[in-house]
Amino acid sequence: MNYIGTPISRVDGQAKVTGQAKYAGDVNVPGLVFGAVVTSTIAKGRIKSIDTSAALKVKGVLKVLTHKNRPALPKSDQAWKDDIAPGGSPFRPLYDDKVMFSGQPVALVLAEEWETARYAASLVHVEYAAKPHITDLQAAREKAFTLKKSKKPRGDAAKAFSSAEVRHEAEYFIPTEHHNPMELFASTAIPEKRGKLTVYDKTQGVQNVHRYLCSVFKKKKGDIRVMSPFMGGGFGSGLRPQYQVVLAVMGALTLKRPVRLMLTRQQMYGLGYRPASIERLQLGAQRDGTLHAITHEAIVVTSQFEEFSSSDTEWADRLYKSPNAKFVHKLARLDVPTSCDMRAPGATTGVYGLECAMDELAVALKLDPVELRLRCYSDKDQSVNLPYTSKNLRECYQQGAKAFGWEKRNPVPRSMRDGNELVGWGMATGVWEALQMPAAARIVLGANGHAEISCATSDIGTGTYTIMAQVAADALGLPIENIGIKLGDSTLPQSPVEGGSWMAASVSHAILGVADEVRKTLFDAAKKIKGSPLSGVKFEDVTLSDGKIVSKKDPARAMTIAHVMRERRLDRIEKEKLHKFKKDEKHARNTHSAIFAEVKIDEELGVIRVTRVVNAVAAGRILNTKTARSQIMGGVVWGIGMALHEETAYDHKFGRIMNANIAEYHMPVNADIHDIEVIFVDEPDEHINPLGIKGVGEIGIVGTAAAIANAVYHATGVRVRDLPITLDKLRR
Amino acid sequence: MAISIKVNGKTHEIDADPATPLLYILRDELALNGAKFGCGLGQCGACTVHVDGKPAFSCLLPLAAVGNREVTTIEGLASNGKLNALQQAFIDEQAAQCGYCIAGMVMRAEALLRVNPHPGEEEIRAHMQPNLCRCGTHMRILRAIKRAADRSTEIGVGHEERL
Ligand code: FES
Ligand code: FES
Numbered sequence: 001m002n003y004i005g006t007p008i009s010r011v012d013g014q015a016k017v018t019g020q021a022k023y024a025g026d027v028n029v030p031g032l033v034f035g036a037v038v039t040s041t042i043a044k045g046r047i048k049s050i051d052t053s054a055a056l057k058v059k060g061v062l063k064v065l066t067h068k069n070r071p072a073l074p075k076s077d078q079a080w081k082d083d084i085a086p087g088g089s090p091f092r093p094l095y096d097d098k099v100m101f102s103g104q105p106v107a108l109v110l111a112e113e114w115e116t117a118r119y120a121a122s123l124v125h126v127e128y129a130a131k132p133h134i135t136d137l138q139a140a141r142e143k144a145f146t147l148k149k150s151k152k153p154r155g156d157a158a159k160a161f162s163s164a165e166v167r168h169e170a171e172y173f174i175p176t177e178h179h180n181p182m183e184l185f186a187s188t189a190i191p192e193k194r195g196k197l198t199v200y201d202k203t204q205g206v207q208n209v210h211r212y213l214c215s216v217f218k219k220k221k222g223d224i225r226v227m228s229p230f231m232g233g234g235f236g237s238g239l240r241p242q243y244q245v246v247l248a249v250m251g252a253l254t255l256k257r258p259v260r261l262m263l264t265r266q267q268m269y270g271l272g273y274r275p276a277s278i279e280r281l282q283l284g285a286q287r288d289g290t291l292h293a294i295t296h297e298a299i300v301v302t303s304q305f306e307e308f309s310s311s312d313t314e315w316a317d318r319l320y321k322s323p324n325a326k327f328v329h330k331l332a333r334l335d336v337p338t339s340c341d342m343r344a345p346g347a348t349t350g351v352y353g354l355e356c357a358m359d360e361l362a363v364a365l366k367l368d369p370v371e372l373r374l375r376c377y378s379d380k381d382q383s384v385n386l387p388y389t390s391k392n393l394r395e396c397y398q399q400g401a402k403a404f405g406w407e408k409r410n411p412v413p414r415s416m417r418d419g420n421e422l423v424g425w426g427m428a429t430g431v432w433e434a435l436q437m438p439a440a441a442r443i444v445l446g447a448n449g450h451a452e453i454s455c456a457t458s459d460i461g462t463g464t465y466t467i468m469a470q471v472a473a474d475a476l477g478l479p480i481e482n483i484g485i486k487l488g489d490s491t492l493p494q495s496p497v498e499g500g501s502w503m504a505a506s507v508s509h510a511i512l513g514v515a516d517e518v519r520k521t522l523f524d525a526a527k528k529i530k531g532s533p534l535s536g537v538k539f540e541d542v543t544l545s546d547g548k549i550v551s552k553k554d555p556a557r558a559m560t561i562a563h564v565m566r567e568r569r570l571d572r573i574e575k576e577k578l579h580k581f582k583k584d585e586k587h588a589r590n591t592h593s594a595i596f597a598e599v600k601i602d603e604e605l606g607v608i609r610v611t612r613v614v615n616a617v618a619a620g621r622i623l624n625t626k627t628a629r630s631q632i633m634g635g636v637v638w639g640i641g642m643a644l645h646e647e648t649a650y651d652h653k654f655g656r657i658m659n660a661n662i663a664e665y666h667m668p669v670n671a672d673i674h675d676i677e678v679i680f681v682d683e684p685d686e687h688i689n690p691l692g693i694k695g696v697g698e699i700g701i702v703g704t705a706a707a708i709a710n711a712v713y714h715a716t717g718v719r720v721r722d723l724p725i726t727l728d729k730l731r732r
Numbered sequence: 733m734a735i736s737i738k739v740n741g742k743t744h745e746i747d748a749d750p751a752t753p754l755l756y757i758l759r760d761e762l763a764l765n766g767a768k769f770g771c772g773l774g775q776c777g778a779c780t781v782h783v784d785g786k787p788a789f790s791c792l793l794p795l796a797a798v799g800n801r802e803v804t805t806i807e808g809l810a811s812n813g814k815l816n817a818l819q820q821a822f823i824d825e826q827a828a829q830c831g832y833c834i835a836g837m838v839m840r841a842e843a844l845l846r847v848n849p850h851p852g853e854e855e856i857r858a859h860m861q862p863n864l865c866r867c868g869t870h871m872r873i874l875r876a877i878k879r880a881a882d883r884s885t886e887i888g889v890g891h892e893e894r895l
Contacts, residue, residue, distance in 0.1 A: 009823055009824070009826060010826065010828065012828075012831070013822070013823040013826070013828055014815070014823060015831075016828040016831030016834050017806075017815065017819040017822045017823055017828060017834060017835075017838060018766070018806065018807070018809070018810055018815070018819065019764070019765065019766020019767070019805065019806035019807050019835045020766070021831050022765065023765075023768075023832065025769065026759070026765035028759075028760070028763045028765070032760070034760075113748070113749075113752070113756075113760070114756055114760060115748075115749060115751075115752045115753075115756055179866075180866055181830070181832070181866055182768070182770050182776065182778055182830070182832040182833045182864065182865065182866045182867075183768070183770070183830070183832040184769060184770065230830075230831065231830060232768070232830045232831065232832025232833075233829075233830040233832060233866050233867055234830075235866075262769065264772065265770070265771040265772070265773070265775075265776075460830065461829045461830025461831065461832075461867055462829075463829075626826050627826070629826075630826055630829055630867075630868075630869065630872070633868055633869075633871060633872075634829060634867050634868030634869070635868070636868065637868030637870065638868060661771065661773060661775060662770075662771055662775045662776055662864060663773070663775040667864065667866065668868070668870070669861065669864060669870075670857050670860045670861060670863070670870050670873070670874065671857050671858075671861060672870075673868075673870035673871055675871075676871055
């Protein structure tokens with residue numbers, strides 16, 4: 001293989017540094033109408049009246065849509081369910097007079113210019129009848145409920161905990177966080193001939209949006225086409241269709257003109273988010289550092305109308321041996337939008353709690369934190385009692401510790417310094433799932449030796465274009481320059497939404513599967529050529545390489561693909577195939593990591609800097625070491641943000657977000673990011689899939705915040721359990 | 733009344749409200765969509781362009797305030813399709829991830845290199861401070877700027893090349 005596993009630069013790099021990459025809000029068409037949304041200022045209640053007269057008087061305003069004058073919309077919940085909707089009744093914009101959260105869209109202004117639309121939106125006057133609301137998780141925790149029946153506990157964790165020699169029990173808190181991709185949610189809906197519609201949307205799944213729009217607007221499959229060739233960051237926020245796409249289509253259908261609707265930064269805070277969570281941990285151990293009891297209970301935010309739930313609590317079963325374990329995941333309803341997936345949902349928060357608790361246990365046991373983790377190391381996923389397809393976490397601990405210089409750590413808090421600064425070293429483990437989904441790909445191979453590969457997947461910035469080209473080039477034996485990639489178009493072959501780190505494995509194997517069909521066609525054609533050097537060679541023994549179809553056993557027996565196609569008068573070979581992974585009930589599938597972090601804290605001022613992070617990752621085979629490294633670095637940066645900066649702050653009195661902008665919602669900036677080193681440890685995996693791929697989009701963030709929190713404790717001797725760790729909390 | 737502005741060497745007559753932000757004009761009237769809308773409040777830098785060679789938030793600059801100063805956008809950086817040194821360095825360092833912040837980053841960095849061809853690490857960090865990236869490309873952006881600043885040295889050759 002020439003390309004798989006190599007650090008080739010992303011194929012879309014040029015488009016991105018020249019401004020040519022077109023995002024959903026970048027589509028210019030003649031006669032474009034601009035939309036602007038008016039959002040609710042109360043968190044719960046009813047709209048008494050909406051006065052749009054002043055807005056309508058503004059020159060250039062074409063229409064103001066509200067729940068009073070909107071086109072017909074379906075009633076049933078089912079019609080509004082997208083592919084990954086949780087249980088409950090999905091939100092529908094401009095549906096009726098009910099207000100369910102602050103920032104809910106209540107009117108859409110359509111105008112000739114964006115400036116006009118935004119100005120007119122400010123003139124729409126809404127009267128509300130407010131009802132009492134609740135937006136504080138702490139105030140709602142008593143009413144939290146479990147969604148499904150919790151899994152049967154293993155053994156008796158409570159009893160084992162009370163009889164354990166060393167016990168640690170604590171509660172950790174992660175506030176609500178928002179994805180804040182740099183690109184705002186935007187859609188451009190363009191009416192075409194014969195009632196058809198093309199929709200450019202910011203989404204992580206064009207086919208999900210396509211099915212959803214067809215259902216909501218009662219359209220036939222062929223009537224709507226959803227496109228998303230580039231996406232300016234998703235991180236989970238674009239897995240479900242967002243309300244702006246409904247409104248853009250509504251506007252386009254009403255005016256019969258193309259409509260672009262781009263949300264404002266503030267309005268982005270009316271979409272999904274990482275739910276605030278309370279993580280309660282109880283760890284009971286013997287003096288030798290073996291665990292006897294683990295209890296992990298999470299209480300997580302959802303809305304009043306849907307039940308979004310991700311798994312926060314069962315990660316300990318994958319990492320640490322314990323005969324007794326109990327996991328409980330509860331949801332608390334607040335008057336806010338429905339929470340949603342955000343980078344490694346569940347694991348980011350749950351593992352933060354778990355890994356801080358493990359650090360506290362190590363302190364209580366007077367054990368090195370790495371040593372404690374090795375003593376509890378589990379070779380099985382205890383929740384299903386299965387071994388892993390592969391798990392090289394031991395190597396992550398070892399290589400990470402070595403690269404970081406961990407053996408020089410003095411375990412005593414406040415013992416290490418650098419001038420005026422206290423130095424802290426902390427570590428944590430990361431874990432995520434190695435998921436894979438059915439996906440299809442199409443290959444069109446031309447006689448000129450160029451191939452076009454297509455799949456409806458998105459490239460949310462992760463590098464999907466690039467890895468698709470790598471896999472296709474190797475599978476077809478062509479130079480990568482001869483490969484063209486098409487994606488982000490709902491009419492292309494089937495793809496799941498891009499998320500959960502499953503796309504690399506899914507789309508790569510789809511390409512391998514269909515490339516096999518191309519090889520078969522070429523082989524059959526080659527054999528028919530008079531005097532073919534491949535006659536008598538078996539199909540299993542031929543491969544495509546260097547532009548040739550060639551016998552693996554005797555490379556002299558070969559023909560160029562171009563020659564075969566010319567001789568057989570084939571000007572193109574077109575194949576499409578859906579790939580499904582073999583069921584493997586005998587293994588658990590996970591990626592793992594060990595993170596080591598250094599913080600330096602100004603002793604007088606309390607200013608915290610993360611000066612060094614080493615993240616050693618075991619994630620099977622790495623398709624592209626360059627794009628994968630970028631993914632891990634991005635995850636680490638998110639972990640730094642989570643540990644020290646990020647928090648969506650509510651004014652509970654008004655049920656409203658106080659920092660709905662990116663100056664006051666702090667995220668890491670250039671000045672916050674110092675040295676980040678990524679190590680991929682070798683992890684051959686024969687079971688998971690033919691290429692041994694596990695995916696890397698999420699694993700980089702998991703555990704990072706815990707490593708930093710543990711480093712802060714080591715530096716200062718102060719344990720801050722509620723994120724973000726701001727300097728005031730060090731002085732409590 | 734039409735307002736005349738000069739963008740990437742070309743003069744345009746624009747018929748719009750004089751208070752309209754330059755960013756809207758670039759994107760919606762001139763189809764120069766490289767500069768992005770990220771906040772409209774001067775908080776993110778996604779809309780950064782050059783005005784007489786200086787970096788400016790085009791989302792905050794009213795059309796009427798441009799006057800006869802020269803506006804340069806990312807589309808005006810490459811000459812005859814050939815990337816400039818900084819653009820190439822952004823590719824080589826794999827700086828772009830989703831790419832949404834990148835036009836603004838390149839324009840801001842370019843403005844620095846034009847006045848200070850060999851900036852130090854701290855200078856780069858301070859200069860790049862207004863521009864945000866959510867994909868976490870910070871280290872690679874810093875390296876790309878260093879690489880462009882001195883292409884003849886080995887600066888900027890980081891972990892990725894040492895695999
Ligand atoms: S869009 Fe101009 S600074 Fe954010
Ligand atoms: S590359 Fe995505 S925001 Fe910077």
